[in-house]
Amino acid sequence: MKNYYKIPKIFFISFILINLFLSNLFAAGPDGNITKMKFSFDGIFGVIDKASARRGLQVYNEICAGCHSLEHVSYxxxxDIGFSNDQVKEFASQFEVTAExxxxxxxxxxxxxxxxKFVSPYQNDNxxxxxxxxxxxxDLSLIIKARAGGASYxxxxxxxxxxxxxxxxxxNGYYNIAYPGxxxxxxxxxxxxxxxYADGTEATMEQEIIDLVSFLTWTGQPELNDRKSMGFRVFLFLVFMxxxxxxxxxKIWKKIKG
Ligand code: HEC
Incomplete structure (x- = not known):
C-alpha cells in the first residue's frame, strides 16, 4: 500500500524539476545579444541602491534628457531616493514650464x-x-519594465x-548588437x-549604466523598496508564528501522546 502512494509523488517532483530546467533553457527572450546581469534589486530581498539612483538621475539629466522625456515622474x-526638499526645489527650478x-x-x-512633472525635451511627437x-x-519612465529582458537588456x-x-x-542608424534587428x-x-559625479564616484561607462539602471528601475517601480521590506517583515512574522x-x-499534545 505504502509504495503505491509514493509513485505519484515522485512523478510530481520530477515534473516540477524538469519544468524548471526547461523553462530556463527555452525562456523566451528578446532576439538581440543580451548579457544577463545581477543588480542590487534582484532576488526577493534585493532593493534599489538609492545613492546609485541619485547618480543615475545626474546621468539622465546631463546626457539622456536632451532626447528622452520622463513624463511619469514629478520632481x-x-x-524618495534621498534628495532633500531644498535640493528638489533647486533641481526643479532649472526647468521652465508654461504658466497659467x-x-x-x-x-x-x-x-x-x-x-x-519632469519637463519633456519636445513640444509634441512631431x-x-x-x-x-x-x-x-x-519616454524612459517605464522603459525597463516595458522591454523584454528588462534591466539586463x-x-x-x-x-x-x-x-x-x-x-x-x-x-539611417547605428549598429548595436543588443537591439532587435x-x-x-x-x-x-x-x-x-x-x-x-556630484558624489565623487568615478564615472566609468559601467558605473554610469548601472546607475541609470538603478534610477530607471526606481522610476518604473517606485514602490519596489517598500514592497520588498514589507515582504521581509511578513516573512519574519511567518517564521515567528x-x-x-x-x-x-x-506542549498541548505532549501529555496525550505520552
Ligand atoms: C540624440 C538623442 C538621444 C540621446 C542623447 C539618447 N537617446 Fe536613447 N533613443 C534615441 C532615439 C531616437 C531612440 C529610438 C531608437 C529607434 O527607434 O531606433 C532611442 C531609444 C532609446 C531606448 C529604447 C530602445 C528600444 O529598445 O526601443 C532606450 C532604452 C534609450 N534610448 C536609452 C537612452 C539613455 C539611457 C540615454 C542616455 C544615456 C539616451 N537614450 C540618450 C535618441 C537619443
Whole structure:
C-alpha cells in the first residue's frame, strides 16, 4: 500500500524539476545579444541602491534628457531616493514650464516647482520625430519594465554599440548588437567620463549604466523598496508564528501522546 502512494509523488517532483530546467533553457527572450546581469534589486530581498539612483538621475539629466522625456515622474518624487526638499526645489527650478494665463490672457513661462512633472525635451511627437531623423525617442519612465529582458537588456543596449559587419549597409542608424534587428536610430550616448559625479564616484561607462539602471528601475517601480521590506517583515512574522504554533502544538499534545 505504502509504495503505491509514493509513485505519484515522485512523478510530481520530477515534473516540477524538469519544468524548471526547461523553462530556463527555452525562456523566451528578446532576439538581440543580451548579457544577463545581477543588480542590487534582484532576488526577493534585493532593493534599489538609492545613492546609485541619485547618480543615475545626474546621468539622465546631463546626457539622456536632451532626447528622452520622463513624463511619469514629478520632481517631488525625488524625495524618495534621498534628495532633500531644498535640493528638489533647486533641481526643479532649472526647468521652465508654461504658466497659467495671466490677467491679460498672456501665457508666460515660469520655473518648474516640485509638483511639476519632469519637463519633456519636445513640444509634441512631431517635433520629437523631426529632431531624430524620424524616430521618436521613447519616454524612459517605464522603459525597463516595458522591454523584454528588462534591466539586463537596458544594460546590454547601452554597451552594445559596435562597428557594423562589412556586409551591413547602415543608411539611417547605428549598429548595436543588443537591439532587435541590430540597427538603432539612437547614436551611442555613453562612453565613460560623460559626467562628473556630484558624489565623487568615478564615472566609468559601467558605473554610469548601472546607475541609470538603478534610477530607471526606481522610476518604473517606485514602490519596489517598500514592497520588498514589507515582504521581509511578513516573512519574519511567518517564521515567528510557525515556531509559536509548533511549540504550542508540542506542549498541548505532549501529555496525550505520552
Ligand atoms: C540624440 C538623442 C538621444 C540621446 C542623447 C539618447 N537617446 Fe536613447 N533613443 C534615441 C532615439 C531616437 C531612440 C529610438 C531608437 C529607434 O527607434 O531606433 C532611442 C531609444 C532609446 C531606448 C529604447 C530602445 C528600444 O529598445 O526601443 C532606450 C532604452 C534609450 N534610448 C536609452 C537612452 C539613455 C539611457 C540615454 C542616455 C544615456 C539616451 N537614450 C540618450 C535618441 C537619443
Amino acid at each position: 517631488r518624487n525625488l524625495l 494665463p495671466d490677467s491679460d490672457g498672456e501665457v508666460n513661462m515660469r520655473s518648474a516647482i516640485p509638483s511639476d 517635433q520629437a520625430k523631426a529632431m531624430n531623423n524620424g524616430a521618436i525617442p521613447p 537596458f544594460y546590454s543596449l547601452l554597451k552594445g554599440y559596435e562597428d557594423p559587419p562589412e556586409d551591413k549597409e547602415l543608411s 541590430n540597427v538603432i536610430a539612437m547614436p551611442q550616448p555613453l562612453y565613460g567620463d560623460d559626467v562628473e 510557525t515556531s509559536v504554533l509548533f511549540l504550542s502544538y508540542r
